[in-house]
Amino acid sequence: MEVQNEKELLAGLERREETLVVKGELRQKVRDLLKTKLSDEELMGFELGSAGRGGIVAEIVYWVISRFSKDSVMQKDLEAAIRQYNAKVDADNNLILYLRQLDY
Numbered sequence: 001m002e003v004q005n006e007k008e009l010l011a012g013l014e015r016r017e018e019t020l021v022v023k024g025e026l027r028q029k030v031r032d033l034l035k036t037k038l039s040d041e042e043l044m045g046f047e048l049g050s051a052g053r054g055g056i057v058a059e060i061v062y063w064v065i066s067r068f069s070k071d072s073v074m075q076k077d078l079e080a081a082i083r084q085y086n087a088k089v090d091a092d093n094n095l096i097l098y099l100r101q102l103d104y
Contacts (some may be wrong), residue, residue, distance in 0.1 A: 006074055013081035018102065020085070022095040030082070030095055037083045 001070070002021045003009040011022045022030050036085050038046065064077050085097040 008077065010074060010081065013078070013085070016084070016099065018099055020097040021090075022097060027093075027095045030087070030097070033079060033082045034087050036079060072091055 001008075001017045001019070002023060004022075004024045005081060006026065006029075009026060010024065011057055019059050026032065045104050047056070050057075066080065069076060071079075082097070084100055086098050087095055090096055
């Protein structure tokens with residue numbers, strides 16, 4: 001599914017589309033959102049190092065931060081949903097988001 005604005009992106013994320021192709025000016029905003037999440041390797045190290053308790057604590061901290069954040073509701077929803085996706089760049093410099101679970 002190709003997306004060019006935030007509403008289309010949020011709709012695709014909520015439907016859990018397998019792949020989303022982000023085009024236009026939205027690419028930079030999505031790149032900034034992707035910087036806020038841990039990579040798979042970082043997440044695995046954190047989970048293993050904390051014997052699984054780190055994930056629970058991290059979710060609580062994330063919930064508290066988003067609860068008291070002054071960002072718009074759409075921004076909060078985008079941040080929450082984008083954590084389930086990984087990204088890569090195609091030959092046309094478009095950003096391709098794909099479900100993280102497809103890597104396993």
